[in-house]
Amino acid sequence: MSRTLPNIIITGTPGVGKTSHCELLAERTGLKHLSVNDVVKSKECHEGWDEEYQSWIVDEDKLLDAIEDEVKQGGCIIDWHACDLFPKSWIDLVVVLRVESSVLYDRLTERKYPELKLQENLDSEIMEVLLQEARDSYDEEIVVELQSNNAEQMDENVDRIEAWFKQWKENNS
Ligand code: DAT
Numbered sequence: 001m002s003r004t005l006p007n008i009i010i011t012g013t014p015g016v017g018k019t020s021h022c023e024l025l026a027e028r029t030g031l032k033h034l035s036v037n038d039v040v041k042s043k044e045c046h047e048g049w050d051e052e053y054q055s056w057i058v059d060e061d062k063l064l065d066a067i068e069d070e071v072k073q074g075g076c077i078i079d080w081h082a083c084d085l086f087p088k089s090w091i092d093l094v095v096v097l098r099v100e101s102s103v104l105y106d107r108l109t110e111r112k113y114p115e116l117k118l119q120e121n122l123d124s125e126i127m128e129v130l131l132q133e134a135r136d137s138y139d140e141e142i143v144v145e146l147q148s149n150n151a152e153q154m155d156e157n158v159d160r161i162e163a164w165f166k167q168w169k170e171n172n173s
Pocket of ligand 1: 021147149152153154
């Protein structure tokens, strides 16, 4: 069944700006901001709390079950720091946000991340882990890498994604 509205994944290392982008985009497009973090918490799609990492241990099967009906209808902006778990058939665009390490360091320090988690996330950003994951999981023409170091870039990104959304609607109407 084809969707009348597209599904977009906004992914990237924690602190890169996923939530900020999704909120702006949801306002501008009317698409729904689906915060996977919130779903994991509210629908208890986890196997407990990891003290060392200060994060939930996600049960991916449970998570997919929890969002499947909603996502299949279309019109979702999925906000999550992983993307390889979502079936290809669900997704129309994958945006991988990127940030310079020094900027990310400041953002994660501000969030008071534990040292281990801070370092692992910085490494992950430097090693382009999420970009690679997106490229390995989806067709290359739907994966877009965008910089998110400052407010200007965020505005440009949101404009660009909004333009893509309008075009998608035209092509699929
Ligand atoms: P994420 O959801 O990826 O963890 P966020 O949207 O919560 O990231 O952003 C983390 C912090 O960084 C938050 O204080 C907003 C700020 N931020 C994110 N992207 C930004 C950008 N492009 N320009 C300026 N500030 C940004």
